[in-house]
Amino acid sequence: MKKLDETEIIKKFQTALGNKQFVAEDVESFCIGNTQIIVKVDTLVESTDIPPQMSLKDAARKSIVASVSDFASKGVKPEFGIISVNLPSKISAKEVSEIALGVKSASKEFGLKILGGDTNQGKELVFHVCLFGSAKKIPKRKGAKPGDLIFASGPFGLTGAGLQILLKKIKAKDGFAKAAIKSVLRPSPRLKFGLKASSYFTSSMDSSDGLSATLNEMARQSKCKFVVENIPFKKGVEQFAKSYKKSFDSLVFHTGEEYEIVFTVPAKYKSKINSIAKTTKTPILEIGKVIKGTGVFVQKDKLVKLKDLGYHHFK
Amino acid sequence: MKKLDETEIIKKFQTALGNKQFVAEDVESFCIGNTQIIVKVDTLVESTDIPPQMSLKDAARKSIVASVSDFASKGVKPEFGIISVNLPSKISAKEVSEIALGVKSASKEFGLKILGGDTNQGKELVFHVCLFGSAKKIPKRKGAKPGDLIFASGPFGLTGAGLQILLKKIKAKDGFAKAAIKSVLRPSPRLKFGLKASSYFTSSMDSSDGLSATLNEMARQSKCKFVVENIPFKKGVEQFAKSYKKSFDSLVFHTGEEYEIVFTVPAKYKSKINSIAKTTKTPILEIGKVIKGTGVFVQKDKLVKLKDLGYHHFK
Numbered sequence: 001m002k003k004l005d006e007t008e009i010i011k012k013f014q015t016a017l018g019n020k021q022f023v024a025e026d027v028e029s030f031c032i033g034n035t036q037i038i039v040k041v042d043t044l045v046e047s048t049d050i051p052p053q054m055s056l057k058d059a060a061r062k063s064i065v066a067s068v069s070d071f072a073s074k075g076v077k078p079e080f081g082i083i084s085v086n087l088p089s090k091i092s093a094k095e096v097s098e099i100a101l102g103v104k105s106a107s108k109e110f111g112l113k114i115l116g117g118d119t120n121q122g123k124e125l126v127f128h129v130c131l132f133g134s135a136k137k138i139p140k141r142k143g144a145k146p147g148d149l150i151f152a153s154g155p156f157g158l159t160g161a162g163l164q165i166l167l168k169k170i171k172a173k174d175g176f177a178k179a180a181i182k183s184v185l186r187p188s189p190r191l192k193f194g195l196k197a198s199s200y201f202t203s204s205m206d207s208s209d210g211l212s213a214t215l216n217e218m219a220r221q222s223k224c225k226f227v228v229e230n231i232p233f234k235k236g237v238e239q240f241a242k243s244y245k246k247s248f249d250s251l252v253f254h255t256g257e258e259y260e261i262v263f264t265v266p267a268k269y270k271s272k273i274n275s276i277a278k279t280t281k282t283p284i285l286e287i288g289k290v291i292k293g294t295g296v297f298v299q300k301d302k303l304v305k306l307k308d309l310g311y312h313h314f315k
Numbered sequence: 316m317k318k319l320d321e322t323e324i325i326k327k328f329q330t331a332l333g334n335k336q337f338v339a340e341d342v343e344s345f346c347i348g349n350t351q352i353i354v355k356v357d358t359l360v361e362s363t364d365i366p367p368q369m370s371l372k373d374a375a376r377k378s379i380v381a382s383v384s385d386f387a388s389k390g391v392k393p394e395f396g397i398i399s400v401n402l403p404s405k406i407s408a409k410e411v412s413e414i415a416l417g418v419k420s421a422s423k424e425f426g427l428k429i430l431g432g433d434t435n436q437g438k439e440l441v442f443h444v445c446l447f448g449s450a451k452k453i454p455k456r457k458g459a460k461p462g463d464l465i466f467a468s469g470p471f472g473l474t475g476a477g478l479q480i481l482l483k484k485i486k487a488k489d490g491f492a493k494a495a496i497k498s499v500l501r502p503s504p505r506l507k508f509g510l511k512a513s514s515y516f517t518s519s520m521d522s523s524d525g526l527s528a529t530l531n532e533m534a535r536q537s538k539c540k541f542v543v544e545n546i547p548f549k550k551g552v553e554q555f556a557k558s559y560k561k562s563f564d565s566l567v568f569h570t571g572e573e574y575e576i577v578f579t580v581p582a583k584y585k586s587k588i589n590s591i592a593k594t595t596k597t598p599i600l601e602i603g604k605v606i607k608g609t610g611v612f613v614q615k616d617k618l619v620k621l622k623d624l625g626y627h628h629f630k
Binding site: 004006008009010012013015016017018024025028029030032033035037039041042043045047048079080082084086087091092093096097100101103104107113114115116117118119120121122123124126128130132133134 | 319321323324325327328330331332333339340343344345347348350352354356357358360362363394395397399401402406407408411412414415416418419422428429430431432433434435436437438439441443445447448449
């Protein structure tokens with residue numbers, strides 16, 4: 001039996017469905033009359049996505065955060081949600097209540113109305129979240145133009161460190177460890193910033209598959225070259241990498257689940273973007289520029305190619 | 316640890332989300348501007364929903380059929396779909412192709428446009444289907460009035476027999492066994508009939524949780540008494556029950572997955588409904604009447620209460 005990776009699996013579906021022109025996006029959309037409905041469906045699976053230290057409440061919340069972050073990157077307010085849960089048959093009343101509280105907490109936090117859902121019995125806990133909203137126009141992953149500036153809505157590396165601390169039981173400095181663990185257990189998507197800033201984006205994407213995957217996908221779809229001049233890393237990550245002999249690049253570029261928005265804007269909107277960031281208290285970072293060409297490069301002593309080593313299932 | 320059944324689990328979610336007025340429906344709906352969007356989310360789980368004899372192609376198709384049937388019962392055309400699949404890591408290229416073909420086959424059969432989806436790694440195969448359409452008004456589970464006639468869009472009992480034949484390896488008569496197995500592996504929802512007839516329904520519900528569950532839910536929500544005068548069973552089911560010492564009532568009333576529409580109409584629309592059934596080649600059956608009172612009863616020598624013993628998860 002030949003084993004497949006995620007890209008090959010998706011290609012098989014596209015071929016069967018005749019979607020040869022298929023372009024991957026953060027959200028799906030369809031029109032009913034003149035209304036464009038925006039939908040995001042995402043799945044959180046116990047065995048692959050939930051660290052053992054994560055409470056059921058936080059797991060339920062995070063299953064919603066993941067889709068909210070996709071809406072944030074496209075500047076769309078998620079208005080309605082449907083939550084389906086596969087529960088192992090041994091689940092207790094207390095555990096179900098914890099999950100329900102996590103859903104409640106997230107719906108309040110993001111102003112979502114939960115329409116309903118269904119519960120199924122399964123071998124492991126699976127959260128399946130559908131969020132809905134509407135928009136006239138959304139920025140795509142493609143659309144970046146030479147001359148545009150590249151921004152990230154926040155720094156990277158903290159979730160990579162957090163996962164190492166949680167899964168490999170590394171003891172890091174208290175303050176840093178706390179922030180790193182929080183970034184894994186209770187991540188915050190940049191919804192407020194996305195809603196206000198998205199009309200200036202020439203391209204955008206949620207970074208949750210990893211910064212390298214995100215930048216490469218945007219550059220590929222935009223048919224431009226992305227040059228990273230300022231690596232957007234969280235203070236303390238470099239020291240953490242050194243102290244525990246972890247790869248700095250892996251932590252910053254290839255971890256995923258940061259739930260930041262990576263976006264490009266024409267240089268003339270720089271001050272506008274900075275002002276929205278200030279109002280919404282978003283720690284945005286200008287990380288580089290778009291130029292003619294292809295691929296993603298990091299400006300070190302010379303330009304170094306940044307490969308897409310982000311998170312992909314089935315690898 | 317206290318174990319919960321599905322009703323208790325759903326109640327826990329409703330309490331947490333403050334949906335005290337929550338009314339269960341076949342589909343969810345929300346309005347964006349003046350447009351009412353109809354959504355159905357459904358999950359097919361390998362360990363509980365897929366008999367070992369079912370091909371992956373048929374399993375993928377059936378995951379879509381289940382939601383199409385809910386749309387059919389509400390008279391709404393499903394227009395768009397998003398399919399997410401959890402795949403075990405050992406899945407082969409051939410198996411992925413089979414699944415993709417099942418999705419393709421169903422999308423063609425029901426005129427659905429598949430917008431996209433996602434693939435996740437999981438311990439078992441899980442299909443998660445979201446279908447979308449729109450409607451000005453849909454019939455609800457509540458709404459039946461005394462004097463209405465009760466119909467089913469087709470007979471019951473065949474899937475119950477089919478499951479027994481497949482899972483308990485009973486050898487039944489060739490023709491009957493073939494039809495019974497087909498009803499399990501390749502069920503046909505009544506979409507054409509539902510689309511044409513639903514404007515006459517005072518109440519309706521997809522029967523896939525079982526006829527007894529469906530009738531009880533409709534009677535409960537409508538605050539009326541449902542009396543079944545003609546049990547809607549498929550020819551051969553009575554004989555099958557006798558020959559293999561199976562309960563006729565279990566087969567007909569309490570199995571589920573028949574994907575029939577149970578609906579009520581004012582008596583004056585009887586000929587209209589019969590004419591739509593003829594045009595769409597739907598073997599509808601007038602099964603009883605709605606009267607004042609509560610509960611569901613079957614007219615035998617006397618009225619016998621029909622309990623809700625349909626399919627519920629976690630039981």
